Amino acid sequence: MMADNNIDLEKIRGVRKDRFRILVCIDGAEDSYLGLNYAADVGRQPDSDIILFYVRPVDQGMRTGGLQVRVARENMMNWGLELPGIQYLKKGRDRLMEDYDLAADWAEETTHTDVQGDPLGDNKTEYRHSSGKSIVLKLKVAPSVVAGILDQYELGPYDLIVIGGSGRWGGKGISLWDPAVAEKVAVHAPCSVLVTRELEGGKGHLLCTDGSERAMEMIRKTAALVKRTGAGHLSVLSVALSADGEAEARNHVDKAAELVRSLDIEPREVITRVGNPVEEIITAGSEYSLIVTGDTGITGIKRFFMGSVAFKVMEYAKNSVMVVR
Amino acid sequence: MTTTSQNAEDLEIVSAPGLTDQLGNLLYDFVVHYLWDKRWFIIALAIGGAVASLPLPEGLSREGMIVLGMSVAATVMFITEPIPLPGVALLIILGQIFILGHDSSAVAKTLWNDSVLFIMGSLMLAVAVVKQKLDRRIAWLIVRITGTKTTRVCLGISIVSGLMASFIGEHTVAAMMLPVGMTLIMLTSDDPKKVRGLAAVILLSVAYGASVAAIATPSGGARNAIMIGYWREFFFDPTNPETLKFLMGYLRWLIFAYPLFLVQLPFVTLILFMTFKPEYKDLSRAVVRLRKQVEEQGSMKRADWVAIALFVMTLLGWIFLSDAVGMGTIALLGATAFLIAGLVHWEDINSGVNWGVVLLYGAAISLGIEMKESGAAQWVAENFLELLVPFGIEKGIGLWAAISVLTTAIANTMSAGASVAVLGPIMLKVAIAAEESPILIGFVTAVSTGFGYLTVFAAPACTIVYASGYLKVTDFLRAGWKMAITSIIIMLLAAALYWPILGL
Numbered sequence: 105m106m107a108d109n110n111i112d113l114e115k116i117r118g119v120r121k122d123r124f125r126i127l128v129c130i131d132g133a134e135d136s137y138l139g140l141n142y143a144a145d146v147g148r149q150p151d152s153d154i155i156l157f158y159v160r161p162v163d164q165g166m167r168t169g170g171l172q173v174r175v176a177r178e179n180m181m182n183w184g185l186e187l188p189g190i191q192y193l194k195k196g197r198d199r200l201m202e203d204y205d206l207a208a209d210w211a212e213e214t215t216h217t218d219v220q221g222d223p224l225g226d227n228k229t230e231y232r233h234s235s236g237k238s239i240v241l242k243l244k245v246a247p248s249v250v251a252g253i254l255d256q257y258e259l260g261p262y263d264l265i266v267i268g269g270s271g272r273w274g275g276k277g278i279s280l281w282d283p284a285v286a287e288k289v290a291v292h293a294p295c296s297v298l299v300t301r302e303l304e305g306g307k308g309h310l311l312c313t314d315g316s317e318r319a320m321e322m323i324r325k326t327a328a329l330v331k332r333t334g335a336g337h338l339s340v341l342s343v344a345l346s347a348d349g350e351a352e353a354r355n356h357v358d359k360a361a362e363l364v365r366s367l368d369i370e371p372r373e374v375i376t377r378v379g380n381p382v383e384e385i386i387t388a389g390s391e392y393s394l395i396v397t398g399d400t401g402i403t404g405i406k407r408f409f410m411g412s413v414a415f416k417v418m419e420y421a422k423n424s425v426m427v428v429r
Numbered sequence: 430m431t432t433t434s435q436n437a438e439d440l441e442i443v444s445a446p447g448l449t450d451q452l453g454n455l456l457y458d459f460v461v462h463y464l465w466d467k468r469w470f471i472i473a474l475a476i477g478g479a480v481a482s483l484p485l486p487e488g489l490s491r492e493g494m495i496v497l498g499m500s501v502a503a504t505v506m507f508i509t510e511p512i513p514l515p516g517v518a519l520l521i522i523l524g525q526i527f528i529l530g531h532d533s534s535a536v537a538k539t540l541w542n543d544s545v546l547f548i549m550g551s552l553m554l555a556v557a558v559v560k561q562k563l564d565r566r567i568a569w570l571i572v573r574i575t576g577t578k579t580t581r582v583c584l585g586i587s588i589v590s591g592l593m594a595s596f597i598g599e600h601t602v603a604a605m606m607l608p609v610g611m612t613l614i615m616l617t618s619d620d621p622k623k624v625r626g627l628a629a630v631i632l633l634s635v636a637y638g639a640s641v642a643a644i645a646t647p648s649g650g651a652r653n654a655i656m657i658g659y660w661r662e663f664f665f666d667p668t669n670p671e672t673l674k675f676l677m678g679y680l681r682w683l684i685f686a687y688p689l690f691l692v693q694l695p696f697v698t699l700i701l702f703m704t705f706k707p708e709y710k711d712l713s714r715a716v717v718r719l720r721k722q723v724e725e726q727g728s729m730k731r732a733d734w735v736a737i738a739l740f741v742m743t744l745l746g747w748i749f750l751s752d753a754v755g756m757g758t759i760a761l762l763g764a765t766a767f768l769i770a771g772l773v774h775w776e777d778i779n780s781g782v783n784w785g786v787v788l789l790y791g792a793a794i795s796l797g798i799e800m801k802e803s804g805a806a807q808w809v810a811e812n813f814l815e816l817l818v819p820f821g822i823e824k825g826i827g828l829w830a831a832i833s834v835l836t837t838a839i840a841n842t843m844s845a846g847a848s849v850a851v852l853g854p855i856m857l858k859v860a861i862a863a864e865e866s867p868i869l870i871g872f873v874t875a876v877s878t879g880f881g882y883l884t885v886f887a888a889p890a891c892t893i894v895y896a897s898g899y900l901k902v903t904d905f906l907r908a909g910w911k912m913a914i915t916s917i918i919i920m921l922l923a924a925a926l927y928w929p930i931l932g933l
Contacts, residue, residue, distance in 0.1 A: 132898075169600045169651060169846065169889035170552045170786030175559050176604035176893045182562065183608035188898020191621065 120260050124152040124332070127262045129253060129289075131158070132192040135268030139300035139424075140196050142394075143266050144203045145333045150235040152332070155262070156196045157242050158189040159252030190227075193241040197231070200239055209234045250288045262295050264329075269299040269424070290418055290427050296325070298394065298426040299418060307393040308372060309338040309426075312385050312417075315356035322398030322428040323360050327367045338364065338396075339373035341388055343381040350378055382416045389417075394424035470511035477502025481528075486808070492529060493805040499524050500800060503793070504851050507843040514847075515785030518792035525799065539795040540788075543757040544658030548651045548846075549787045550760025554743065555601035556781035557767040561736040567593075568609040569723040577713040583630050584698040586610065587638030591694050594638070594890070595645035595687065596744055602639040603890035610635050611897055612722075616715035618708075621899060627707040628899040633908060637697045637882060639890040641916065643845075644879040645690035646683050647756055648747060650889075651790055651846040653682065654756070655797075656875040659853045662798055664867060674868065674932075679747040679756055685872060685931060689923050696915050704908040732772060739766050786846075793850030800854040810858035824863050829873050829924050832856055833917050836877035841887045845878040852878075866933035869924055880916045882909035 126143045130136045140156070147154045177187060201210070210231040217226040226245060232238040246252030253265065269286040290297040311326055313319040323340070330336040340360040344353035353376040361371045377384040389395035397414040418425045464471070481498030485491060499521065506517045525536045567589060575585035586606065594602040610631045618624045643649040647657060657677045664675040743763030751759050767773045800806040817823045822831050836856075840848040852874055860870035881887025885895045885902055894900065 168603075168783075168892045169598070169844065170548070170783045171555050171559075171598075171600035171604060171889065171893075172781050172783050173893060173896050175556055175781040176607050176896060179559060179562075179564065179604055180608045180611065180897075183565075183612055185608055185611050185615065188896070191898070 120153075122151070124149065125155065125260065125262045125264075126152065127155045127157055127253075127256065127265045128196070129157050129159070129265070129267040130192050130196045131268055132188075133268050135300050135302065136192075137196065137199065138303040139266040139268055139298065140199060141203075141305060142298065142300065142303055142424075143264070144200055145305065145336065146264070146329055147332070148204070148334060149332055150233075150237050153238045153240065154200060155240040155242055155256075156193050156200075157244065157253070157256060158193055159244050159246050159249045160187075160189055161246065161248055161252075187243075189243050190241075193243065197239060197241055201231075210239075249285050250292070253289050254292055257293055257295065264296045264298060265289060265293050266298045266300060269301045287415070287418065291415065294429065296426060296428045298424060300394075300424045301422065303424040304393055306335070307391065309336065309394055309396050310385075310389045310392040311338055311340045311360065311396045312381075312398075312413075313340060313342050313356050313360045315342065315352070315359065316398075319356075319398045320360065320363060322396070323363055324367070325428050326396050326426075327364050327369055330369060331367070337372050338369065339375065339392070340364065340371055341375045341377065341385065343377045343379065343384045345378075345381070347378055350376060353377075381413050382420065385413070385417050386421045389421060389425075390423055392423070394426055395421055396426045396428055399427055399429050467511055469505065469509035473502045473505035473509070473511065476505060488804075488811070489808040490804060493803040493808060495528055496796070496799050496803040497805040497809065499528070500796060500805070500851060503796065504843075507847045507851070513785070515788050518785070518789040521792040521796050525795070529799070536795065539798055540791040542658055542662075542794070543755040544654040544794065545787060545791045546755070546757025547647070547654045547760050548757075548790050549782075550757055550762075550764050551598055551648055551651075551654075552782045552786070553764035553778050554740075554760060554767070555598050555604075556778045557764060557773040558597055558601055558736075558740065559604050559781070560773050560777055561733065563733060563736070564605045564609055565719075565723050565726055566729070566733075567605070568612070568719060571609075572712075572716045572719065577711050577716045579627065579630070579707050579710055579712055580698065580702060582613070582712055582716075583634045583701065584695075586631065587634040587697045588694060590635050590638035591642035591645075591690065591697075594640075594642035595649050595690060597740075598649060598889075599639035599643040600889040600893060602642075603635060603893035606635040606639075607632070607894055607897055610894075611899070612719060613712060613715045614899065616718045617712060624708055625899075626705045627709055629705040629904050629908075630701045630707050632894045632897060632900055633701050633705075633904065634697060636888070636890040636894040637701070637908070637912060638694070640879060640882060640888045641693040641697060641912075642690050643888070643890075644876045645687045646747075647677075647679050648760070650879065651786070652849040652875050652878050655790060655794060655846060655849045656853055656871050657682070657756075658794055659797060659857060660867065660871055663801055663854070663857050676752070677868075678752045680749075683748070685928060686876065688927065689876065689920060692919050692923075693916055696919075697912070700908055700911045700915065704911065705904075735770055736767070736772050739763065739770060739772070742766075790846055790850060793847055797850050797854040801858070806854040806858040807862070809855050810862050813855065813859055814862050824865065826921060826925055828859075828863055828865065829870070829921055830917070832859070832870065832873050833877040833920060836874050837880040837913055837917065840878040840881045841883045844886075845881055845888065848878040849875055868933045869928055872928065873920065873924060876920050877917070880913045882912040882916075884909075 124147065126147050128136070128140050128143045130140065143154055146152070180187065210233055212229065212231055214227070214229045227243045229241045230238055242256070244252045244256060246255060257265070267286045267289055286299045290299055309326060309330060311323055313323060326338065330338050340357045342353040342356040344350045357374045357376055361374045364371050375388060377388060385395060395417060397417055399414055414427055418427065477498040480501050481495045483494065485494060503517055503521055506512065507514065522536060522540070525531050526533050571585040571589050572582060575581040590602050590606050613631055614624050614628045617627060621628070644653065647653045660675045660677055664672055666672045740763070743759060746759040746762065747756055768775065814823050817828065817831055820827070822828055836848060836852055839852065853871070856870050856874040857867050860867040881891070883906055885905055886892055891905060
């Protein structure tokens with residue numbers, strides 16, 4: 105039984121390797137739909153799939169005086185009522201299909217997986233367009249939102265995870281994607297993660313480089329991403345710690361700009377700044393749709409004691425941040 | 430972003446992950462994920478340990494100090510839930526055996542009593558009742574009586590929810606009435622944004638209607654059964670006929686508390702309509718479609734009548750027989766009857782009841798009794814009273830108000846049952862120290878824990894209704910504080926004017 109599953113998973117992964125897959129976490133908040141707009145833009149090519157994703161934490165019956173919430177949910181289903189989450193996903197789907205103007209040609213397929221201890225289990229509806237593109241709605245039940253998102257990555261690798269970073273009330277179980285959730289996903293996901301905060305399209309990407317190989321790789325990937333969008337554009341930034349390093353920072357951005365040009369994109373602006381990298385990036389970045397940083401790759405003890413510029417930017421920036429891996 | 434020299438180091442680390450880095454990752458994972466996630470567990474244990482090892486104050490034994498520490502730690506865990514709550518129950522049991530050195534069989538005996546049986550039996554009955562699918566008929570009954578005006582429908586919903594909840598528990602009613610409310614909302618408009626106000630008044634009518642009713646009879650909520658258990662354990666002495674009044678029967682509770690619920694009921698609709706502005710003044714469109722759905726279901730079947738008959742018999746059993754055989758026994762009898770009649774599958778009961786709650790309340794009551802026997806409850810009660818003396822509220826209505834406000838505050842942060850389990854022993858001892866009637870103070874405590882209107886998780890009905898996805902957390906706050914103040918005032922009036930007539 106297990107072996108079969110593994111073979112299936114391998115096969116699916118093989119097929120999916122050539123597709124550009126975007127996981128968009130929808131929690132019903134406006135931020136998540138703004139993130140969806142961005143995903144729609146990046147995923148407009150036929151080789152892209154967009155997965156709209158909602159996680160419902162497993163119900164804990166202790167709060168309800170001993171009667172499990174599932175009794176109420178089962179009763180709701182008997183009435184033919186939709187559960188929360190499904191509405192959010194459908195709203196996202198309608199927005200997407202409107203956006204693509206491909207309304208007619210979608211073949212629909214629904215699958216269901218039982219989950220222990222939940223009346224609904226996981227539900228998935230796939231809409232496949234004749235061009236090969238597919239839009240998937242997935243409602244997953246998981247012990248926690250973070251676990252649900254990371255498990256979902258294991259099921260089928262993704263190229264980009266988009267998650268709303270809006271800080272609704274941070275109480276446990278009350279806001280689905282409180283900042284901590286978005287942050288945890290950004291730290292642990294093996295792929296690029298975009299945390300959206302009032303994401304406003306059209307203002308371009310700000311790519312931050314420190315001149316390292318890793319940063320250059322990030323720039324290459326982001327350029328590929330920007331090329332996928334209709335009218336996206338990008339700028340590069342490097343921050344020097346002190347005035348002495350400014351020439352070096354200049355050198356870094358020039359190298360980055362050259363790399364971008366070699367990929368047929370003309371960078372809008374090429375910027376150098378002097379000062380604290382985190383502060384400078386956040387200030388400069390506020391002018392753009394989103395800030396793009398590389399995962400600095402600091403591991404182990406160093407990460408524990410120093411933290412990383414990328415995650416500090418993610419934590420303190422007022423606008424959207426993408427960590428590229 | 431960083432200087433080149435650091436970059437070089439980073440690259441080295443990436444290319445050759447050494448032992449230190451692996452250890453570092455482990456340390457990072459341990460500190461950031463494990464310790465941080467479990468911080469409240471560690472804090473709770475630390476506070477409990479600190480309390481238990483403080484120098485002994487006058488009038489308290491070391492054992493009392495330890496029990497107090499356990500209570501404080503358990504309360505912190507009830508509120509913050511760093512581990513699953515049944516785990517806290519297990520910790521309480523283990524603590525009694527390992528820390529207090531009690532015999533395990535003796536501890537086991539304190540876990541079960543009639544109150545716990547009653548909680549368990551009521552939960553099984555609750556699932557059985559929800560499974561009868563009488564909700565559509567009830568909905569139709571409501572709108573047939575009230576007509577289609579939004580205010581009248583909401584009043585009807587809260588009255589019916591309340592009347593049912595007073596006998597079968599607020600969670601049961603919330604589970605049954607939630608689809609009714611949602612159907613009315615969805616049949617009015619598909620767009621949740623257009624019916625925000627309407628959704629709030631309808632769904633909160635269910636939740637608050639059921640919540641105010643949960644105090645009305647012992648079967649309204651677990652907290653009532655817990656208080657009844659405490660009265661018996663604390664004050665009843667079989668050799669002393671004077672103490673017979675501490676054996677609280679179903680009917681006597683009903684006489685004390687039912688009028689309180691009836692007085693509160695109209696305020697539910699009033700407060701909701703003062704707080705939220707429903708977009709639709711009339712629900713005729715939704716009502717017509719609801720009627721169609723009910724007609725599809727056909728007329729009442731034999732099984733429906735049997736279910737109703739069984740429930741009424743259980744109710745009569747509680748009222749007339751429970752003094753003789755115990756309320757828990759009647760609850761079990763009712764649940765068993767539903768099983769024998771084939772009206773509910775054991776699988777449904779098994780998956781619908783959270784058995785951890787039974788364990789939790791058993792352990793919490795056991796700890797409460799320990800509080801009394803070790804003298805800890807007495808000591809806390811005396812100190813609590815001393816704190817109140819400067820304000821001049823150490824007796825009479827001032828004391829009742831203080832207890833009520835404190836209990837309401839705590840009940841809004843954790844489950845009502847756990848609040849009564851933790852606060853009950855202390856408050857009953859406060860009653861003795863202040864020379865008040867333990868029955869009156871017990872009622873003030875138990876009834877006040879029913880005022881959990883403010884947060885999503887305080888009252889079971891609120892939690893279930895919140896699961897609909899239509900409500901915001903702030904909706905509960907907006908209407909809840911008005912409800913809480915109204916309820917406290919009504920209860921204080923009852924304590925001053927009504928309860929004394931009944932003899933305490």
